[in-house]
Amino acid sequence: MIETKNLKKIYTTEEVETTALNNVNLKVKEGEFIAIMGPSGCGKSTLLNILGLLDNPSEGEFFFNGEEVGGYSEKQRTNLRKSNIGFIFQSFNLIDELTVYENIELPLLYQKVSPAERKTKVKAVMEKLNILPRKNHFPQQLSGGQQQRVAVARAIVTKPKMILADEPTGNLDSENGDEVMDLLTQLHEEGTTIIMVTHSPSNAECAQRIINLFDGHIITENKKEEFHL
Amino acid sequence: MIKNYFKIALRNIKKHKGYFFINIMGLSLGIASCLIISLWVMDELSYDRYHKKSDRIYRIAAHSVIQNNVSDLATSCAPMAKTLKKEFHEVEEAARIRRFGDQRVQYEDKFFKEKKWFYADNEIFNVFTIPMISGDAKGALNKPYTVVLTKSIAEKYFGDDNPLGKSLTLGKSDYKITGIIEDVPRNSHIHYDFLASMETINDSRSPNFISSNYHTYFVLKKDASIDDFKDKVHTLIEKYAGPQVKKVMGITIKQFYESGGEYEYILQSLTDIHLTSHLRFEHEANGNITYIYIFMIIAIAVLLIACINFVNLASARSLKRAREVGVRKAIGSSRKDLIKQFLTESFFMSLIATGLALILVQIVLPVFNNFTEKELNIPYFDNIFLFPLFIGIAFIIGLLAGIYPAFFLSSFKPVDVLKGRSIRKPGSIKIQNLLVVFQFSVSIILIIGTMVVAKQMNYIQNKNLGFDRDQIILLPLDGEMHTNVWPLKQELSKIPGVLSATVLSNLMGNNFGDSVYKPVGLEKEEKKLIWRMSADSDYLNTYKIKLSQGRFFKKDTLKDRNAVIINEKAAESLGFSNPIGQKLQGGRNQEFTIIGILKNFHFESLQQKIKPLIIHPLGQGLSNSIHLSIRLSTNNIQENLDSIKKVWAGISNQQPFNYSFFNDHFAKIYLKEQKTGKIFIVFTILAIFIACLGLFALSSFVINQSTKEIGIRKVLGATILEIYSSLVKKFIKWALIANIIAWPFAYLIMKNWLKEFAYKTDLSINLFLIAALMTLLIAIVTVTFQSIRAATLNPVEAIRYE
Numbered sequence A: 001m002i003e004t005k006n007l008k009k010i011y012t013t014e015e016v017e018t019t020a021l022n023n024v025n026l027k028v029k030e031g032e033f034i035a036i037m038g039p040s041g042c043g044k045s046t047l048l049n050i051l052g053l054l055d056n057p058s059e060g061e062f063f064f065n066g067e068e069v070g071g072y073s074e075k076q077r078t079n080l081r082k083s084n085i086g087f088i089f090q091s092f093n094l095i096d097e098l099t100v101y102e103n104i105e106l107p108l109l110y111q112k113v114s115p116a117e118r119k120t121k122v123k124a125v126m127e128k129l130n131i132l133p134r135k136n137h138f139p140q141q142l143s144g145g146q147q148q149r150v151a152v153a154r155a156i157v158t159k160p161k162m163i164l165a166d167e168p169t170g171n172l173d174s175e176n177g178d179e180v181m182d183l184l185t186q187l188h189e190e191g192t193t194i195i196m197v198t199h200s201p202s203n204a205e206c207a208q209r210i211i212n213l214f215d216g217h218i219i220t221e222n223k224k225e226e227f228h229l
Numbered sequence B: 001m002i003k004n005y006f007k008i009a010l011r012n013i014k015k016h017k018g019y020f021f022i023n024i025m026g027l028s029l030g031i032a033s034c035l036i037i038s039l040w041v042m043d044e045l046s047y048d049r050y051h052k053k054s055d056r057i058y059r060i061a062a063h064s065v066i067q068n069n070v071s072d073l074a075t076s077c078a079p080m081a082k083t084l085k086k087e088f089h090e091v092e093e094a095a096r097i098r099r100f101g102d103q104r105v106q107y108e109d110k111f112f113k114e115k116k117w118f119y120a121d122n123e124i125f126n127v128f129t130i131p132m133i134s135g136d137a138k139g140a141l142n143k144p145y146t147v148v149l150t151k152s153i154a155e156k157y158f159g160d161d162n163p164l165g166k167s168l169t170l171g172k173s174d175y176k177i178t179g180i181i182e183d184v185p186r187n188s189h190i191h192y193d194f195l196a197s198m199e200t201i202n203d204s205r206s207p208n209f210i211s212s213n214y215h216t217y218f219v220l221k222k223d224a225s226i227d228d229f230k231d232k233v234h235t236l237i238e239k240y241a242g243p244q245v246k247k248v249m250g251i252t253i254k255q256f257y258e259s260g261g262e263y264e265y266i267l268q269s270l271t272d273i274h275l276t277s278h279l280r281f282e283h284e285a286n287g288n289i290t291y292i293y294i295f296m297i298i299a300i301a302v303l304l305i306a307c308i309n310f311v312n313l314a315s316a317r318s319l320k321r322a323r324e325v326g327v328r329k330a331i332g333s334s335r336k337d338l339i340k341q342f343l344t345e346s347f348f349m350s351l352i353a354t355g356l357a358l359i360l361v362q363i364v365l366p367v368f369n370n371f372t373e374k375e376l377n378i379p380y381f382d383n384i385f386l387f388p389l390f391i392g393i394a395f396i397i398g399l400l401a402g403i404y405p406a407f408f409l410s411s412f413k414p415v416d417v418l419k420g421r422s423i424r425k426p427g428s429i430k431i432q433n434l435l436v437v438f439q440f441s442v443s444i445i446l447i448i449g450t451m452v453v454a455k456q457m458n459y460i461q462n463k464n465l466g467f468d469r470d471q472i473i474l475l476p477l478d479g480e481m482h483t484n485v486w487p488l489k490q491e492l493s494k495i496p497g498v499l500s501a502t503v504l505s506n507l508m509g510n511n512f513g514d515s516v517y518k519p520v521g522l523e524k525e526e527k528k529l530i531w532r533m534s535a536d537s538d539y540l541n542t543y544k545i546k547l548s549q550g551r552f553f554k555k556d557t558l559k560d561r562n563a564v565i566i567n568e569k570a571a572e573s574l575g576f577s578n579p580i581g582q583k584l585q586g587g588r589n590q591e592f593t594i595i596g597i598l599k600n601f602h603f604e605s606l607q608q609k610i611k612p613l614i615i616h617p618l619g620q621g622l623s624n625s626i627h628l629s630i631r632l633s634t635n636n637i638q639e640n641l642d643s644i645k646k647v648w649a650g651i652s653n654q655q656p657f658n659y660s661f662f663n664d665h666f667a668k669i670y671l672k673e674q675k676t677g678k679i680f681i682v683f684t685i686l687a688i689f690i691a692c693l694g695l696f697a698l699s700s701f702v703i704n705q706s707t708k709e710i711g712i713r714k715v716l717g718a719t720i721l722e723i724y725s726s727l728v729k730k731f732i733k734w735a736l737i738a739n740i741i742a743w744p745f746a747y748l749i750m751k752n753w754l755k756e757f758a759y760k761t762d763l764s765i766n767l768f769l770i771a772a773l774m775t776l777l778i779a780i781v782t783v784t785f786q787s788i789r790a791a792t793l794n795p796v797e798a799i800r801y802e
């Protein structure tokens, strides 16, 4: 589904030039569950953002469903993103002015889904994530775990082929964190491709494959089995 | 999707009430001011356009320079109308109008003092559009001693009765009523209540081409060009005026021109008269095109300021909105969607603001109309395009105000903002700075303008006119009282509270006539044009005018029958080295001796420079309009007025007692100017207020951005004094730059405005310094206020802010 060849990302500011990613070669097959690990500042978020089409690479090739998208314009990336990718962030990033229901509905609005269909889809996903009773609450009225469940609901309501999660459990206690991991595992079992950045080895365990980044390089790629050894 | 945008907009409004209150209030104040000014401007531009032929109607006026005396008259000579028609085939029709003010008009036992009695040629019906309600529209004024009345005058005299065929008495003559016409629209440069037949006046048949007593209007044929006609019309001077000039002045027209004399006709388009014509003998005080420009500039400035506020305030919230932008983009919103969203929001706000503005206008208009004596309104029901127009305006304002924030906000990169990294683009702050400086500059120009206008108004009010206008009451005297004026004056003088009383022909501030006088015995006996009035011996002490040389008239003016008093200006113009005792030759070769010279005083309005003036003694043979002026002592005014009324009742034979204070008469002369000045001040203060709102918002923007920083510093135990002082410095710098930019503009604009006045205040540097001080104060106050807010904020909240 995804393939990168010699992916490079260089940030240039006034004083320094940071090479956040260097020659990253990665292949992700459809339905895979991948965890990305590594020390702080090694380029995990940068990689995820490029994979999620939020950002362009500086060099190298990036194939999405066999198509080279590295040089796509913002508009093209938006179009590709909105029908294929869902995001989950460490800091939830819900819109404060919208209710739980409206937050979840938002991606469907951008996809121009009909109102009736929107209603059934949002309802279904809320039921699945057990947040139906809170549908008229605003984000500030929810606990962290609840907010992250809403964020997950928003990411999956469009049934994207791929979900990208950047430290989804980073702001949660272990109980709520486990809950989110269960959700991701369940989605994976339903066939969704998942790429997740995490600092927690136990969370990474849920994935089929772990990619270790160091200073912008992939240093190891472990299959789950190997990791256990 | 739109619904979602509106929902967000509404919830944002609810959540940040203060912010939206400022934003919408500023915008609706701006739109309301702009609307009111537009209505005013449109009304001013609509004058005299109600005539069907308005684009082809012209008035012929005259410009002359005779012995260095410039004279611009709105009137022309008696034979002009007929001559125009006879000489030029391109003149379709021409008609004259002449006003006879202050007439006593009687019907049976009812009588009123009438100020708007005019004589007109019957052809006036073919020139102006005068809708006739009843009567003969073709020939209502063909015969002498006929008159047509406006509807409201007809009601005033006849109630529900039919006035046609009845007669009104004016003086000793009866005028037969031959028609009823509609009242003259308010937006007309002339307002007549009565139009009597010009045939009545003997002088109207005079062939005199030199004296100018008639307002002459003509209609140009459809295919004729006014420019060509302008070139032709001057042939009249040589052909008709030439021979008469030779007779009167003893020189040919050519010699007259060679001696520096000027004479030419001015053709004024009817629709331009109200705004551009300020000649002698205008029917009414006209408006001023300069004000139209100034007010249009203010309207645009106010709206622009309000829009800039909107931009600044939207940017002020950009930090808060940045995350929303990031999330929406990550979820699948395109930049176009976001631009649409933010434009929808600003459109929504400007729609609310426009709605509020319309309500505001509706509330304020009655007051405004009352003040300006206009009848402005928004004709919602007459014009079906009005409603869409307002929506269109709201849309444009929304676009104007929302376009920059929309592009600015939607340009945030999700990767950046979701991380909470600084979203400030290097260029964005520069635009903010520019807007603040602009905001400051406009405020400074307006502040200086306001101060200059106020100063000039004050100057006129307090200017030493050369006579004392306090404590003087005026009693107008019409024909019937002429015979009783001397007994009346004598009786009044016996009242202890009456310090003195005088009878005079022309009241200061009104129009004065002029005559030609020749200084006798000088080497160069050149005729001079001198403004003229007559007064009795008490004129000087009643008005407390200062004598410079010689003496004033004796009590028995008959003894001074051939004596005259002149003012210093006339003494200068005549050229005598010692004028006292010298002789002047007037019309009909009459000789007068100069017995006294008065210090110059402002006998005309302050718009005019002081002219040469001659005063003849007012004796038994009275001129046709006279006034009685009475100086009262300062105490017991009411009591004295009662005594005066009693005396009046005993002598006047049931004439109504209508007195007025000279000061009110004086104020009326400057009323228009004063009112326009006050409107200007109100709107500029409003504009300054809106601009301050904007600066307030902007300082909040800058401080908001550092709220987190302030919070962290506070946690670390630091004071915010450093941050505060750096902010103050920044704002002061902007204010200073703005002053440098604004001063030249303010100087040029106000210099130009003051040009209208013959006597004016100076544009002192102090005004500019005060404006600078005020802007600095505004800057410091806003920054301080916002800083205190930020400083007193709980640091925990500040850190959580984002």
Ligand SMILES: Nc1ncnc2c1ncn2[C@@H]1O[C@H](COP(=O)(O)OP(=O)(O)OP(=O)(O)O)[C@@H](O)[C@H]1O
Binding pocket: A011, A012, A013, A018, A019, A020, A039, A040, A041, A042, A043, A044, A045, A046, A047
């Ligand atoms: N917009 C940017 N401009 C400049 N440098 C950047 C930018 N974004 C990231 N970097 C740099 O790129 C490198 C990789 O950053 P990245 O956010 O991908 O790290 P990370 O692995 O996600 O770290 P963490 O685990 O702390 O989230 C860092 O050195 C960072 O300073």
Ligand SMILES: [Mg+2]
Binding pocket: A044, A045, A046, A166
């Ligand atoms: Mg990261």
